[in-house]
Amino acid sequence: MTDNNFSHFPLQHTQSLVWNDMDALQHINNTVYFRYFEDVRVVMLEELKVFEYVKRHNIGPVVASTRCDFRAPLVYPDNITTVSWVEDIQEKRYTMKYEIHSHNQQRRVAVGEALVVYCDFSDGKSCAIPEETANALQKYLLPDNAE
16 A cells, blocks of 8 residues: 555554664564554544443453564654454454554555453453444444455
8 A cells, every 4th residue: 555545444543653662773673563553452442432341340352362464664753554443253352453554665564463352350251242342343344345
């Protein structure tokens, strides 16, 4: 993608790179990409009012696994847009997909995903996604042929 038009993605978050996130090899450290994934995930969780639900019911999402495929290094200064969408919504879990796009490079520099599982924090066991959240997650599905 080279046009920076991310409107077909249900979630997007644009931010500037931070100089301090570069490592000794003068590129953004690979661990920081997971923070970029988290940043866009938090946008969705706030839209869904998940944090409020957790406070009231002690039930919420945890990242059970995550991965990232690096396509090109990021170097300060730059701005990025991280886009995301949800796939495979099931009773207790869903998958979030991510792409990080560099504005300077005009290309996708990383792709990743996370398996998000709902947990009852009272007993530490997985549980069903609350119905209102499961229904609201539908709006974060990627439209057909949008990728």
